[in-house]
Structures are given as structure tokens and as C-alpha cells.
Amino acid sequence: MPxxxxxxxxxxxxxxSGEQIEAFVSWGISTxxxxxxxxxxxxxxxxxxxxxxxxxSSHRQGFAYVGSLSEKAAKEALQEARDNSLFAGEDEAVGLxxxxxxxxxxxxxxxxxxxxxxxxAKVNLAIELDKACRNADPRIRQVTSSDYGDSAxxxxxxxxxxxxxxxxxxxxxxxxxxxxxxxxxxxxxxxxSVGRELADLVLAKAVNDAVxxxxxxxxxxxxxxxxxxxxxxxxxxxxxxxxxxxxxSGEEVVxxxxxFAERMGEQLAASSFTLIEDPTNPFAFGASSFDAExxxxxxxxxxxxxxxxxxxxxxxxxxxxxxASTASAVRSGxxxxxxxxxxxxxxxxxxxxxxxxxxxVGNGFYVQEISGVHSGVNPISGDFxxxxxxxxxxxxxxxxxxxxxxxxxxxxxxxxxxxxxxxxVEWLPSSASGVxxxxxxxxxxxx
Amino acid sequence: MSILTDEDILVPADVxxxxxxxxxxxxxEFAEVxxxxxxxxxxxxxxxxxxxxSSGHDRGAGIRVIVGELTxxxxxxxxxxxxxxxxxxxxAAVARRQQNSGGVIKMGSPTHQSEKNLxxxxxxxxxxxxxxxxxxxxxxxxxxxxxxxxQVQAGYGDSRRRILVANSDGLFAADDQVRTxxxxxCVAVGDGGLQTGYETLALTAGFEIFDEYSIDQVASEAARIxxxxxxxxxxxxxxxxxxxxxxxxxxxxxxxxGHGLEADHILKDSSVYTGRIGEIVASPKVTLIDDxxxxxxxxxxxxxxxxHPVQSNxxxxxxxxxxxxxxxxxxxxxxxxxxxxxxxQSYQHLPMVRMTNTYLIDxxxxxxxxxxxxKYGVYVSKLGGGQVNTATGDFVFGMxxxxxxxxxxITTPLRDANLIxxxxxVLQNIDAVANxxxxxxxxxxxxxxxxxxxxxxxxxxxxxxxxxxxxxA
Numbered sequence: 001m002p003x004x005x006x007x008x009x010x011x012x013x014x015x016x017s018g019e020q021i022e023a024f025v026s027w028g029i030s031t032x033x034x035x036x037x038x039x040x041x042x043x044x045x046x047x048x049x050x051x052x053x054x055x056x057s058s059h060r061q062g063f064a065y066v067g068s069l070s071e072k073a074a075k076e077a078l079q080e081a082r083d084n085s086l087f088a089g090e091d092e093a094v095g096l097x098x099x100x101x102x103x104x105x106x107x108x109x110x111x112x113x114x115x116x117x118x119x120x121a122k123v124n125l126a127i128e129l130d131k132a133c134r135n136a137d138p139r140i141r142q143v144t145s146s147d148y149g150d151s152a153x154x155x156x157x158x159x160x161x162x163x164x165x166x167x168x169x170x171x172x173x174x175x176x177x178x179x180x181x182x183x184x185x186x187x188x189x190x191x192x193s194v195g196r197e198l199a200d201l202v203l204a205k206a207v208n209d210a211v212x213x214x215x216x217x218x219x220x221x222x223x224x225x226x227x228x229x230x231x232x233x234x235x236x237x238x239x240x241x242x243x244x245x246x247x248x249s250g251e252e253v254v255x256x257x258x259x260f261a262e263r264m265g266e267q268l269a270a271s272s273f274t275l276i277e278d279p280t281n282p283f284a285f286g287a288s289s290f291d292a293e294x295x296x297x298x299x300x301x302x303x304x305x306x307x308x309x310x311x312x313x314x315x316x317x318x319x320x321x322x323x324a325s326t327a328s329a330v331r332s333g334x335x336x337x338x339x340x341x342x343x344x345x346x347x348x349x350x351x352x353x354x355x356x357x358x359x360x361v362g363n364g365f366y367v368q369e370i371s372g373v374h375s376g377v378n379p380i381s382g383d384f385x386x387x388x389x390x391x392x393x394x395x396x397x398x399x400x401x402x403x404x405x406x407x408x409x410x411x412x413x414x415x416x417x418x419x420x421x422x423x424x425v426e427w428l429p430s431s432a433s434g435v436x437x438x439x440x441x442x443x444x445x446x447x
Numbered sequence: 448m449s450i451l452t453d454e455d456i457l458v459p460a461d462v463x464x465x466x467x468x469x470x471x472x473x474x475x476e477f478a479e480v481x482x483x484x485x486x487x488x489x490x491x492x493x494x495x496x497x498x499x500x501s502s503g504h505d506r507g508a509g510i511r512v513i514v515g516e517l518t519x520x521x522x523x524x525x526x527x528x529x530x531x532x533x534x535x536x537x538x539a540a541v542a543r544r545q546q547n548s549g550g551v552i553k554m555g556s557p558t559h560q561s562e563k564n565l566x567x568x569x570x571x572x573x574x575x576x577x578x579x580x581x582x583x584x585x586x587x588x589x590x591x592x593x594x595x596x597x598q599v600q601a602g603y604g605d606s607r608r609r610i611l612v613a614n615s616d617g618l619f620a621a622d623d624q625v626r627t628x629x630x631x632x633c634v635a636v637g638d639g640g641l642q643t644g645y646e647t648l649a650l651t652a653g654f655e656i657f658d659e660y661s662i663d664q665v666a667s668e669a670a671r672i673x674x675x676x677x678x679x680x681x682x683x684x685x686x687x688x689x690x691x692x693x694x695x696x697x698x699x700x701x702x703x704x705g706h707g708l709e710a711d712h713i714l715k716d717s718s719v720y721t722g723r724i725g726e727i728v729a730s731p732k733v734t735l736i737d738d739x740x741x742x743x744x745x746x747x748x749x750x751x752x753x754x755h756p757v758q759s760n761x762x763x764x765x766x767x768x769x770x771x772x773x774x775x776x777x778x779x780x781x782x783x784x785x786x787x788x789x790x791x792q793s794y795q796h797l798p799m800v801r802m803t804n805t806y807l808i809d810x811x812x813x814x815x816x817x818x819x820x821x822k823y824g825v826y827v828s829k830l831g832g833g834q835v836n837t838a839t840g841d842f843v844f845g846m847x848x849x850x851x852x853x854x855x856x857i858t859t860p861l862r863d864a865n866l867i868x869x870x871x872x873v874l875q876n877i878d879a880v881a882n883x884x885x886x887x888x889x890x891x892x893x894x895x896x897x898x899x900x901x902x903x904x905x906x907x908x909x910x911x912x913x914x915x916x917x918x919x920a
Contacts, residue, residue, distance in 0.1 A: 036516075036715070039516055039517070040517055040541065041516060041517070041518065042517070042518040042519070042520060042797060043517075043518070043519050043520065043541040044519075044520035044521065044522075044797060045520075045521050045537050046520075046521055046522040046523070046795060047523070047524075048507075048522070048524060048795060049524065050505075061498065061499050062499070062500050062501075063499055063500070063501040063502075064501065064502045064503060065501075065502075065503040065504075066503065066504050066505070067503075067504065067505035067506065067507065067524055068506075068524055073504075076504070080502050083575075084499075084500035084501065084502060084575070085500070086575075087490075087497070087500050087575040087576060087579050088496075088497050088498065088499055088500055088579075089492075089495075089496035089497040089498065090496075091496055091498075119540075141716075142715065142716055142717060144715050144717045144838075179716075179717055179838050186719075186838050186839055187838075187839065188717075188836055188838045188839065222913075225684050225685045254494075255493060255494045255598055255600075256597045256598045256634060256636070256641075257598055257634055257641070259640060259641060335503055335505075336501075337499060337501065371834045371836070371841075371842075371843050372832075372833060372834045372843030372844070372845055372865045372867075374831075374832050374834075374845075375830075375831050375832035375833050375834065375843065375844060375845025375865055376843060376845040376863065376864060376865030376915065378643060378847075378863045380634060380641050380642075380643050381640060381641050381642050381643060381676075381862065381863065382640065382641075383862045383863040383864065385682070385845075385863065385864035385865040385915040385916065385917075386843070386865060386915075387834070387841070387842075387843035387865060387867045387915070389841075403839065403841060404841045404867055404868070404869055404913070405867065405913070405915075406684075406843070406864070406865050406866075406867050406913065406915025407915070408682075408684065408864060408865075408915050408916055408917045409917060443684045443915075443916070443917040444684075445684040445685055445867070445913050445914060445915040445916065446685075446913060447685070447686055447913065
């Protein structure tokens with residue numbers, strides 16, 4: 001394991017007068033195994049590492065990255081970032097994060113056990129998953145993939161303003177995709193389990209989810225178009241919350257691309273709706289001690305009892321807005337610069353579980369899967385239209401299966417029309433937690 | 448511009464031979480070395496300012512070893528002999544069942560090296576200042592037409608990807624892929640809130656594209672779309688005829704059948720098109736081609752990421768399914784050759800079956816007549832993406848610029864919405880195909896890997912498809 005912080009410090013030690021430098025150095029090792037028909041189909045193992053350097057000079061920012069940890073590569077990246085900064089436009093708000101004295105919490109996101117597990121044990125998990133799925137239900141006609149995957153990653157951020165942050169995290173998962181039915185009536189379903197070491201993974205959960213989610217959709221048909229109440233499955237709710245967070249990005253707000261820009265303090269949503277971003281919660285999949293600029297993670301109240309309370313900021317958008325960073329900078333690795341994003345959204349739970357919500361809603365549409373989020377949801381205008389599969393709710397019961405329909409509304413209207421929020425919080429491998437959610441008056445388009 | 452003389456990527460043939468020999472000696476039936484060196488630069492303008500210039504360099508090798516039904520893969524950033532041999536050993540570990548005596552692999556010279564390069568001006572030879580000017584120009588043009596344009600985001604990007612592929616069958620091929628793009632996103636503000644317009648110019652070519660195409664075409668188009676949508680009404684909800692303008696509508700075929708014709712889905716029986724070669728799967732007006740050779744197409748290259756020359760493959764001919772798309776591994780399982788569709792995002796990824804440029808060829812109808820013949824329906828002039836479940840064939844695709852058709856005329860603009868259909872049904876319902884072919888760039892995601900693709904079609908009509916809006920149809 002190379003000393004990431006040493007390398008980051010070395011890069012930052014090259015800082016010239018009038019300049020700010022940030023070095024982000026990361027290293028990771030990953031394993032991916034796929035099983036099919038009881039055998040390993042593929043197995044990949046690899047290490048990868050890289051350096052991303054930001055240089056800010058005369059209020060101009062340049063960035064460069066290189067997929068290597070050699071000192072020669074580090075020099076190359078620094079020089080290129082410096083050169084890039086000369087051509088950017090000037091902006092007083094450009095700059096690295098200023099240390100703000102907030103202490104970071106110690107989060108336990110790493111397990112030595114993961115690196116001690118043998119490749120064979122990991123491969124066997126994928127094979128067991130495949131076999132368990134094949135034997136789980138007579139209606140299963142194909143298990144297209146059963147995967148095991150993991151990564152152990154470390155990163156160091158060092159800046160010329162005195163920030164030093166080091167993180168390490170281990171993650172592993174199993175995931176499977178199954179097909180049920182026959183060629184006249186096929187449905188698909190997926191299941192997974194996620195953890196930080198092998199012992200966290202629950203094979204039965206992955207199998208049960210894949211089987212129950214696919215078999216209950218057998219016989220699915222298109223429905224007549226109508227206006228109705230919709231109950232979202234936990235996984236779908238997590239996706240919806242991630243979309244919503246995009247509209248609460250301070251960067252989009254200051255750049256005039258948020259539909260909620262002028263609405264601070266207003267009642268955006270039903271009063272039962274309280275949305276918090278909290279990467280300090282160790283149960284969140286996106287939990288992290290620091291943000292991508294090296295500031296300590298903190299809890300941010302975004303919407304409280306339906307009222308808009310805060311936007312998410314990184315240091316640049318905060319300066320533009322005259323606000324403080326909420327430590328909400330994220331980056332997708334050494335190849336990208338930090339930008340604003342949510343990673344641990346939490347919707348305050350309500351009073352009922354999924355079954356009770358379905359009963360209370362009485363008649364409507366239970367949505368298990370959505371598709372076409374990137375093509376049918378416009379987070380700037382608020383238009384919302386997605387493909388959906390699920391089950392009709394009649395007299396408080398889940399009844400016939402539905403496919404090939406869309407559900408539509410606008411983000412603004414959906415927030416106002418929230419009926420129930422479940423008490424069934426589940427931490428999903430997503431930037432948001434999952435919980436059952438009921439929304440009234442959506443348009444189902446079918447035949 | 449010879450590939451192997453550049454010291455950045457130079458891996459001597461004897462090191463490649465040793466690496467392959469090592470992998471085979473450890474039990475491989477097939478071994479492959481994929482070496483990639485990628486330089487990229489990107490510039491973003493937002494809020495009237497060039498915010499950032501970014502450049503990067505990645506290089507590494509992926510080593511694949513196949514034994515029976517097993518594939519072992521390892522990648523490394525260390526291109527020295529030691530690094531490559533270690534990766535070969537790791538990849539072969541999965542195949543360590545029996546020790547082969549191990550034939551020694553001998554390489555000739557890589558093919559394709561002497562082919563004429565399509566790139567006239569390498570983007571790396573253009574000053575950063577000039578690239579920055581492009582974006583400032585785009586910003587100015589986008590804002591100049593109307594004071595309703597409230598925000599402009601413009602992006603420039605170029606990449607140069609050099610690959611070298613060698614395998615134990617003696618294949619040894621190289622390619623030098625240069626891509627250049629410019630995109631503009633405009634936000635317009637009106638009484639009804641915010642609306643967006645997006646346009647992009649992206650070709651597998653060099654900086655010469657800016658001599659051939661004007662920035663104005665991209666920037667004005669993005670602004671025009673955003674402004675036109677300010678008066679947009681909610682899209683209808685329900686089944687209607689839909690006319691799709693030439694160009695971005697190719698996404699329809701990419702989703703409705705493209706993914707379902709990828710041999711990995713076929714061999715796992717997870718496609719509605721499995722076992723249907725020779726059958727009628729579409730209207731007789733449909734002839735669909737996947738073609739990696741399209742001149743400067745966004746999904747174009749000379750070889751795929753397994754070293755096979757790309758081809759033009761007819762998938763559907765006059766409505767009859769003629770073939771699937773194949774990579775090396777799936778071709779091997781089916782005892783046939785690759786169709787040049789083995790692609791991967793980078794050296795860190797296993798190759799799999801992917802589309803290149805997928806398009807419907809021209810028909811004989813007239814584009815204006817198609818609209819005139821439609822009493823009530825929707826005219827989609829721009830699609831923004833889609834998603835398919837290959838096992839059920841159900842797919843969605845999103846319209847980002849659309850209008851109502853009333854009494855044969857294009858009228859009210861519509862807000863964004865998805866359309867949903869079932870691939871085999873929608874293909875049967877194509878009842879008019881015009882002769883105004885156009886092709887557009889896109890990014891295709893599959894199994895966590897993104898690759899550049901092209902999608903194209905002439906103006907066409909689907910007699911009925913579900914539109915996922917909120918207004919009564």
C-alpha cells in the first residue's frame with residue numbers, strides 16, 4: 001500500500017506564492033466474480049490508483065489527473081493543472097475549501113476481514129447465489145447473472161490551505177438477476193445484499209428479493225390510462241429522493257437552474273415531509289467522515305415539515321451564494337473535480353408500514369420498478385415521467401400485475417401531494433435511504 | 448502518426464509475447480493483452496465563465512484468459528514486463544486447472560497501423576486558448592437571440608485513445624481513436640417556469656469539425672429548443688400515432704431491438720429475440736444496420752476492443768431478423784466469428800457485446816407527407832435517451848422536443864415526457880419511413896460500462912405508442 005498522504009503532501013509542497021493547490025490521491029483494489037449455471041463465468045481482480053490536482057491561481061482554476069502514483073506522473077499532473085488554470089475565466093468565488101474548525105467524526109467504514117477473505121470464498125458466494133436462485137422457485141427459468149463484487153479503497157486529500165483528510169472504506173455486495181415465467185410471459189427481477197465484509201452479506205435476502213419481485217409481476221398487463229394514487233416501493237423512493245436532491249444543489253440554485261431557487265422558507269411539501277442529508281450516519285451507504293474537499297461531514301436539514309430550510313453547498317457555490325459550505329462536495333474519483341451532491345439522504349419515517357399504507361390508500365398503483373429516469377425526468381423544469389411496473393391496489397390489497405405503463409406528474413406537485421411516508425426505513429446502496437412513500441393524483445398512461 | 452513508436456505506449460512485441468505465453472502456460476486456452484493509453488481534455492463554461500480546464504492521462508493493460516466457460520481478467524497500470532507478467536498470472540489464476548506445456552506465442556507486426564488516419568487536426572495540437580474561445584462564442588450566440596435565455600452551460604471535450612490488442616491466436620492490431628465534441632445546454636425562463644434545450648456536436652474526428660460545422664448551429668439550436676418549450680403544454684397521456692423526426696429517433700431502435708440483438712443476451716435466453724433468426728420481427732419498411740465503419744460516427748473505430756475490424760452488419764432486412772451482434776467470446780461459444788462488436792469502456796473492463804452506430808436506412812415516404820397524413824398525434828423532433836428490459840422487450844424513450852400534430856399540422860409544443868412500448872410490437876407498428884436519414888451521437892450504458900455510440904434514422908411514424916404525459920389524450 002503506497003503512502004497516499006505522503007504523495008499528496010509532496011505535491012502540495014510545490015505550491016508557489018499566490019497559488020492554492022489541492023492534491024487528491026486514491027488507491028483501490030477490487031474483485032468481481034460472476035457465476036452462471038453453477039460455474040464461475042468470469043473473475044476480475046485489479047488494483048488501480050491515481051492523482052487529481054487542482055491549482056487555483058488569480059481566481060482561476062485548472063485541473064489535471066493521471067492514472068498512476070509515480071512521482072513523475074504527479075509532476076506531470078501538477079504542471080498540466082497549473083497550465084490549465086491560466087486559461088480559465090476569473091471568479092472571486094473560486095478557491096479551495098477554508099478549514100472551518102468542525103471536527104470530523106470517526107466512522108467505522110473499513111474491515112480488515114474483507115482483505116483477509118480469499119478469492120475462493122468470494123467466488124463461492126457468487127456460485128452459491130446462482131444455485132440458490134435456480135432452486136428457489138419452479139417458475140424461475142433463467143438466472144442471467146449472480147455476482148460478487150468488492151472494493152477496498154483509500155484516499156488522501158491535502159491542500160495548501162491546511163486541510164488534510166484521509167479516508168478508507170471497504171464495500172462488498174452480492175447481486176443477482178433472474179427471469180421467471182415462460183417465453184409468452186416473462187418477467188425479471190433483481191436482488192442484492194451489501195456490506196463491508198463477507199459476513200454482512202445475506203444470501204437469502206438477495207434470493208428472496210429477486211424471486212418475489214419477479215414472480216409477483218407474472219401475468220403483468222398494460223392498464224387503462226387514469227389519474228390515481230401511487231405507492232412507491234422503497235428502492236424507487238430512494239431514486240426519487242436522489243432526483244430531488246439535485247434540485248436542492250446550491251450550485252444549481254446560484255446558477256439559475258433550480259426550480260426551488262427563490263423558495264427558501266416556503267412550504268414545498270406536505271408537512272409530514274422532513275428530508276435530511278446526513279453522511280455522518282454510519283448506517284448510510286454514502287457515510288463519510290469528510291466531503292470531497294476535505295471538510296468534516298455534517299448533518300444538513302434540507303426540508304423540515306415541508307418547509308425548504310437549506311440547500312447543499314460545496315465551498316465554491318457557498319461563496320457565490322454568500323453561505324457556508326455544508327460539506328456537500330462529492331467527486332467520482334481522481335478523474336474529476338469536486339461538485340455538489342448528496343450521498344446520505346434520509347426521509348424522516350412516518351407511522352405506517354408498507355402493508356398499512358397500501359390498505360389506507362385503498363385504490364391505486366403500487367410501483368415496484370421505474371425506468372427511463374434519465375430520459376423522462378427533467379430536474380430543471382420539474383417534468384416527471386417514467387416507465388413503471390408494479391401491482392394495482394384494489395380495496396387495500398395488492399392485486400393484478402402491471403407493466404408497460406408510465407406514471408407522470410411534476411416534482412413540484414408530487415411533493416405537495418404526499419399522502420404517507422412509511423416507518424420501514426431501509427439503508428440501500430444508494431445516495432438515499434429507502435422507505436415506502438404514497439403520492440396522490442399521478443397520471444398513469446397505458447391504453 | 449504511428450502508434451508503436453510513441454514511447455508512451457511502447458510495449459515491445461517480445462514482452463507481449465512473453466505475457467501471452469505466460470498466460471497460456473498457466474492453463475489458458477485463449478489469452479489476450481489489451482493495452483490502452485488515453486489522453487483527454489475537457490473545458491466547461493457555466494454562468495458566463497470558463498470554469499475549468501481539465502486534462503488527464505490514463506494508461507494500462509487488461510489481460511484476459513479463457514479456459515472452457517471461464518474468463519479470468521486482471522488489469523494493471525504497470526506496463527513494464529514485470530507488471531504485465533504479474534497481471535497475466537492473476538488472470539490465469541482462475542484457469543489454473545491443469546498446466547499446459549505452453550506453446551510459445553510469436554507476434555508479427557500489428558495490423559491497421561498503415562491505414563490512413565481520418566483525423567486531419569489532432570486536438571492536442573490546438574491551443575487551449577482557441578478551445579476556450581469556442582465556448583465563449585457558444586455562450587454569446589446562445590444568449591444573443593433572446594433575453595429569455597437565463598443560463599448557458601457549454602462543454603468542450605476531446606480524447607485520444609490508442610489501443611493495442613494481441614491474442615494467442617496471433618491477432619495483433621492497433622488503433623488510434625480521436626473524438627471531439629461540443630455541447631450546449633440552455634435554460635430559458637418564462638411565466639411557466641424553467642425549460643431546457645440541449646444540442647451537441649460530436650464526431651470521431653479531430654478539431655477540423657469546427658471548420659466544417661459552425662458553433663452557431665449547436666448554440667442557436669439549444670437556445671431555440673429551450674425557448675420553444677416555454678409555452679409548452681403537458682404531453683398527452685395514452686396511445687397516439689407518433690412521428691419521429693430523423694436523427695435522434697435512432698434511440699428508438701437502439702432500445703426497441705438493438706440491446707435485444709446483442710448475442711450475450713441471446714445466449715442466456717434473456718432477449719425477446721432469442722431463436723427468431725429468419726422470422727418477421729418488424730414492419731417490412733424496417734432495415735436495421737449496426738455499422739462501426741460509418742464515416743466519423745460517434746461509435747466508429749477501425750477495430751473493436753478485441754482487435755477485430757469493425758463491420759457493417761445487417762440485423763433486420765425488410766422486417767426479417769437476419770443476425771445478432773457478436774463479440775469474440777459469444778462467437779466462440781456459438782462456433783462463429785466476431786462481428787466486430789466486442790467493446791469495453793477502458794482497460795479496466797472486460798469486453799462485451801456492444802452496438803457501434805445503429806441505424807434504420809431510408810425508406811420511400813416523404814417526411815412532410817407523413818405529418819400531413821397524421822390527423823392527431825405527436826411529432827417528436829428530439830429524443831433524449833431511453834432504457835430497455837431485454838427480457839420483456841419493454842422500453843422507454845424520452846422526448847425532449849415535441850409538438851402536437853392536429854389535422855396534419857405541427858402545432859403546440861409539449862413538455863418533456865417518456866414514451867413506453869414493447870420492442871417487437873413497436874417495430875411492427877412502423878407504418879411510414881421517409882428518406883431524410885440523419886445520425887446522432889450518444890452514450891450507451893450497459894452493465895456499468897459506458898461507450899460512445901451513434902443512432903440514426905429517417906423520419907418515421909409509429910401508428911400507435913403510449914405517451915406518458917399528464918394531459919388527456
